[in-house]
Amino acid sequence: MEERETTYTVKTRKARKQQIDDNKLVKRLLRETGRAIDDYNMIEDGDTVMVCLSGGKDSYGLLDILLTLKQRAPIDFDIIAVNLDQKQPGFPAHVLPDYLTRKGVRFHIENQDTYSIVTRVIPEGKTMCSLCSRLRRGILYRVASELGATKIALGHHRDDILATFFLNLFYGGRMKAMPPRLVSDDGEHTVIRPLAYVPERDLIAFAELQQFPIIPCNLCGTQENLKRQEINRMIAQWDKQFPSRSWNVFGALSRVVPSHLMDRDLFDFVGLAPDGQANPGGDRAFDEEADPDAFAELPRGVRPRATTESL
Numbered sequence: 604m605e606e607r608e609t610t611y612t613v614k615t616r617k618a619r620k621q622q623i624d625d626n627k628l629v630k631r632l633l634r635e636t637g638r639a640i641d642d643y644n645m646i647e648d649g650d651t652v653m654v655c656l657s658g659g660k661d662s663y664g665l666l667d668i669l670l671t672l673k674q675r676a677p678i679d680f681d682i683i684a685v686n687l688d689q690k691q692p693g694f695p696a697h698v699l700p701d702y703l704t705r706k707g708v709r710f711h712i713e714n715q716d717t718y719s720i721v722t723r724v725i726p727e728g729k730t731m732c733s734l735c736s737r738l739r740r741g742i743l744y745r746v747a748s749e750l751g752a753t754k755i756a757l758g759h760h761r762d763d764i765l766a767t768f769f770l771n772l773f774y775g776g777r778m779k780a781m782p783p784r785l786v787s788d789d790g791e792h793t794v795i796r797p798l799a800y801v802p803e804r805d806l807i808a809f810a811e812l813q814q815f816p817i818i819p820c821n822l823c824g825t826q827e828n829l830k831r832q833e834i835n836r837m838i839a840q841w842d843k844q845f846p847s848r849s850w851n852v853f854g855a856l857s858r859v860v861p862s863h864l865m866d867r868d869l870f871d872f873v874g875l876a877p878d879g880q881a882n883p884g885g886d887r888a889f890d891e892e893a894d895p896d897a898f899a900e901l902p903r904g905v906r907p908r909a910t911t912e913s914l
Contacts, residue, residue, distance in 0.1 A: 625812055632809060635800040636668050643783040645795040646754060648678040652795075653752035655743060656684045656710075658699055658818030660810035661758035665798055667813060669756065670708070683709045685746055687739055690716040698816050713746050740788065747792050755787070759796045762803040765853055766834045774830060778864075780856055804842075 640646050654669060656662045666684055673682060686699045696712075703710040717738045725734055747755050759781055768780035783799040786792070798806070810817065841848045861869040862885075 628805060628808055628812065632664070632668055632801060632805060633671060636797050637672055639783055639800045640672070640795075640797050643795070643799075645756075645784055645797055646676075646678070646680055648680065650680040650753045651751055652680055652682050652754045652756050653743075653747050653750060654682060654684045654756045655758070656686045656699060656703075657758070658686070658816075659758070660806055660815060660817060661760060661763075661798065661803075663813070663815040663817070664806045664809050665756060665758040666708070667809075667815075669797065670706070681709075683711060683750060683752065685711050685713060685743065685750070687717075687742055687746075688712055688714045689735075689739070690714070690718045692718070695818060698818055702816055711746065711750060713742060715742050717742070744787055744789055744792055753793065755792050755794045757794060757796050758798060760798040760801045760803050760806055761853060762835065762838055762849075764796075764799060764856070765838055765849055766831055768852070768856065769834045769837070770830060773834075802842075 646652060652669065654662070654666045656666055666682070669682055673680060684699075684703055688694065688696055700710070700712060715738075717735060720738060721735050743755065746752075764781045768778075771777045771779040781796060781799075783796045785794050787794050838849050864870070865872075867873065
């Protein structure tokens with residue numbers, strides 16, 4: 604009898620702890636998404652936000668979080684979920700409409716056979732992601748105009764932003780990432796990334812908690828972009844060994860010092876001359892003791908414990 608009671612007590616404690624952790628997760632997601640929206644003025648009063656819903660964990664999470672924020676926000680905005688059905692063989696076309704209908708969400712399914720185009724143009728065995736992305740982007744811009752959407756919301760998270768930065772740095776020779784807000788390629792739309800402050804691990808946990816009906820991307824037989832996967836593994840390894848490192852890099856993306864880089868379009872090196880004014884940081888390349896406010900803008904609970912690390 605005592606053993607049964609002990610077992611029951613242990614299970615009860617675990618259940619309570621899990622409930623507390625789940626509540627913390629939801630609060631953190633809402634807080635950091637709301638903070639990113641506020642920091643970059645992503646959503647304004649009267650906006651119609653088109654949430655691009657792929658059926659993956661990130662876009663499901665984005666939609667769910669924005670629906671909750673809509674109820675609590677001091678401004679009024681509308682949400683419409685849009686899915687692009689690319690006519691992939693075996694794609695479960697009923698999943699998203701059924702889910703969105705149950706949620707009571709206004710939605711639009713755009714049917715375009717980009718699958719045939721991509722498979723016809725790209726040689727077998729080659730990465731299809733780039734062409735697929737370009738086609739999808741163009742279609743979504745058109746749909747946004749037709750629906751009267753003022754903002755296009757994408758589900759990219761912190762790890763996507765970091766991975767894009769390192770891909771451009773390592774393979775493209777550019778310092779470029781994914782901004783939380785930008786103007787679309789055609790110059791007609793505002794694209795936003797409300798999950799910019801959210802690490803992927805939180806979205807994975809949220810998807811499990813909410814039991815989203817995930818639809819895998821099978822266009823290329825679950826083909827992986829090897830370079831991006833390599834970068835993602837690097838970031839994941841950092842998070843295990845050096846918990847502050849990826850957040851340090853992420854924070855640095857918003858604390859750029861043009862005078863200490865080499866881009867002549869950002870800083871007038873040619874016309875630079877002494878002006879007689881003291882500049883304590885003028886000839887310092889590495890700040891061994893970083894500014895104590897350097898990480899003040901990072902999400903709570905994930906700010907690094909130290910500003911430097913042993914390499």
